Amino acid sequence: MIIEAHGLRKTFHAKRGRGKTEEVEAVRGIDLAVEKGEIFAALGPNGAGKTTTVRMLATFIAPTAGTARVAGFDVVKEAARVRENIGYVSQAGGVDENNPGIDQLLLAGRIAGLSKKAALARADELLAAFSLTEIARRPARTLSGGQKRRFSIALGLVTAPPLVFLDEPTTGLDPQNRANLWDEVRALRDRGTSVLLTTHYLDEADALCDRLVIIDNGTVVAEGTPASLKKEVAGDVVTLRLKGVDEAAEALRAQSYVKEVRTEEGLLRAYLDDGEHGLPHLLRVLEERDLTLESISLDRATLDDVFLRHTGRSLRDAA
Amino acid sequence: MIRQTSLFLGYELRFLLRNPVWPLFGIMQPVLYLVFFAPLLGRTTASGSMPEVLAMFTPGSMMMIALFGSLFAGFGMINETRNGVLERLAVSPAWPPAIILGRVAKDMLVLVVQAVLVMGVAILMGLRIGLPEFLIMLLLMAVTGLFAASLSYGLALAIKDENGVSQLVQFFAMPLTLIAGLFLPVSLGPDWLQTLARFNPLYYGVEAGRSLFRGDLGDSTIPIAFALLIGLALITLVWSMRSLRRLAA
Numbered sequence: 093m094i095i096e097a098h099g100l101r102k103t104f105h106a107k108r109g110r111g112k113t114e115e116v117e118a119v120r121g122i123d124l125a126v127e128k129g130e131i132f133a134a135l136g137p138n139g140a141g142k143t144t145t146v147r148m149l150a151t152f153i154a155p156t157a158g159t160a161r162v163a164g165f166d167v168v169k170e171a172a173r174v175r176e177n178i179g180y181v182s183q184a185g186g187v188d189e190n191n192p193g194i195d196q197l198l199l200a201g202r203i204a205g206l207s208k209k210a211a212l213a214r215a216d217e218l219l220a221a222f223s224l225t226e227i228a229r230r231p232a233r234t235l236s237g238g239q240k241r242r243f244s245i246a247l248g249l250v251t252a253p254p255l256v257f258l259d260e261p262t263t264g265l266d267p268q269n270r271a272n273l274w275d276e277v278r279a280l281r282d283r284g285t286s287v288l289l290t291t292h293y294l295d296e297a298d299a300l301c302d303r304l305v306i307i308d309n310g311t312v313v314a315e316g317t318p319a320s321l322k323k324e325v326a327g328d329v330v331t332l333r334l335k336g337v338d339e340a341a342e343a344l345r346a347q348s349y350v351k352e353v354r355t356e357e358g359l360l361r362a363y364l365d366d367g368e369h370g371l372p373h374l375l376r377v378l379e380e381r382d383l384t385l386e387s388i389s390l391d392r393a394t395l396d397d398v399f400l401r402h403t404g405r406s407l408r409d410a411a
Numbered sequence: 412m413i414r415q416t417s418l419f420l421g422y423e424l425r426f427l428l429r430n431p432v433w434p435l436f437g438i439m440q441p442v443l444y445l446v447f448f449a450p451l452l453g454r455t456t457a458s459g460s461m462p463e464v465l466a467m468f469t470p471g472s473m474m475m476i477a478l479f480g481s482l483f484a485g486f487g488m489i490n491e492t493r494n495g496v497l498e499r500l501a502v503s504p505a506w507p508p509a510i511i512l513g514r515v516a517k518d519m520l521v522l523v524v525q526a527v528l529v530m531g532v533a534i535l536m537g538l539r540i541g542l543p544e545f546l547i548m549l550l551l552m553a554v555t556g557l558f559a560a561s562l563s564y565g566l567a568l569a570i571k572d573e574n575g576v577s578q579l580v581q582f583f584a585m586p587l588t589l590i591a592g593l594f595l596p597v598s599l600g601p602d603w604l605q606t607l608a609r610f611n612p613l614y615y616g617v618e619a620g621r622s623l624f625r626g627d628l629g630d631s632t633i634p635i636a637f638a639l640l641i642g643l644a645l646i647t648l649v650w651s652m653r654s655l656r657r658l659a660a
Contacts, residue, residue, distance in 0.1 A: 152502050182495040182499060184493060185495050187501075189486075189494065199418060199422045200503065202418045204504045
């Protein structure tokens with residue numbers, strides 16, 4: 093186990109006007125268990141407490157309550173040992189705009205105890221691995237978003253840590269850079285590095301991670317592999333747009349092949365284990381009741397359906 | 412610890428060497444004052460000779476670089492509280508005080524080099540100063556820079572807002588300048604101004620400089636200035652390091 097957290101909590105005291113403070117419970121008791129060598133994702137909407145959780149695990153802030161061991165060391169009592177064993181890539185990136193990437197890689201290596209020669213060798217290695225060699229000497233402010241992001245990840249890997257935290261690694265990247273970054277994260281795992289990443293992208297968690305937790309409002313609402321979580325919901329989702337949603341829902345709930353029905357205004361979602369076979373039956377039921385459809389779609393269940401089931405709202409709508 | 416500090420110092424100096432122009436702009440202000448303002452001060456000294464005027468005026472113009480240069484040193488760090496650089500360093504194996512110490516050491520070095528250039532201009536204009544006084548003056552500038560830069564980093568990390576810091580620094584810089592007798596010695600002024608000046612650490616810095624430039628090494632303002640500035644530098648240094656630790660709150 094590379095990360096073991098029990099009951100992590102963080103309460104911030106935000107100043108609100110003169111003398112008044114407001115308590116903000118960013119994280120309200122999170123348990124985590126991350127195995128060595130896996131890509132583990134924390135999926136959740138903005139403000140769910142993902143970044144605060146990662147910051148506690150990376151020793152940047154101390155938990156208000158709870159304990160956590162990272163790479164075998166306590167994040168509060170043995171923070172220095174934790175820091176020797178992690179790479180931390182914050183959402184902001186941590187790239188110094190005024191200086192060339194190579195200087196920052198060298199400094200990061202030297203402060204971690206590498207000799208000049210070793211730091212240079214490690215920097216060259218990382219520059220090559222992330223295709224940054226050509227632009228290593230340019231001030232970072234002249235680089236593109238994708239290049240900067242690769243530098244920020246390279247900076248987190250200078251010490252070749254067994255565990256890397258990536259906080260929202262692909263936010264703001266175009267689709268191609270995003271796909272490339274996914275490959276790089278997978279390559280990290282292939283070399284034996286454990287990765288904890290946070291994301292609010294459903295497809296990212298689905299495509300990239302071995303296991304994940306869904307975090308909402310500072311707590312873990314679901315945990316498992318992407319496949320097992322989706323299986324809990326159902327194999328497929330039939331989304332219907334029609335008048336008389338309530339009547340349709342009632343009729344469909346009575347059908348044995350429908351696992352669950354959810355409704356919103358003018359919209360009905362029916363969860364089926366086998367959509368291809370269930371759909372004709374389902375249509376017949378609606379026809380018998382003279383319910384006319386405006387539109388229909390059949391999709392594989394996604395992590396959004398998992399999120400919807402556990403929180404009652406869609407991750408797309410959650411702010 | 413020294414290794415870590417020198418690593419950060421080296422990183423900062425490499426940046427400076429790539430962009431050596433900016434600190435030169437910093438000495439334009441005092442040099443302009445020396446060239447265009449000092450000649451107006453003939454009547455304020457006993458003999459009115461240029462060397463005497465320069466001995467009175469040069470220390471003040473040097474303190475000016477500290478006030479309007481080193482006090483703004485923390486500006487760059489405000490951005491680093493947001494772009495994740497400090498966050499990254501805070502959870503790196505770096506010895507945390509070195510993050511501040513390396514930068515402060517760079518600012519001290521810059522201020523000393525600027526001081527040498529300003530004194531060089533003053534000497535070209537006719538200032539006469541002995542080598543020991545020259546070296547002690549540089550030491551005094553180093554200590555002033557240590558204080559001003561630490562204060563600036565402390566403010567930057569505590570306020571984390573460019574507008575707030577610049578307003579605050581301007582707000583303090585002007586009265587400190589006037590009450591220190593930066594341009595003209597406060598001894599020319601009324602008693603209440605002289606009393607007020609004694610509460611301004613900068614006043615001792617300027618007066619110590621004037622004593623040095625007069626060749627009066629025994630003057631009491633010199634040890635007072637050193638003690639005061641070193642004391643204040645240590646307090647602000649500790650403050651800025653603590654602010655760095657509380658960055659996330």
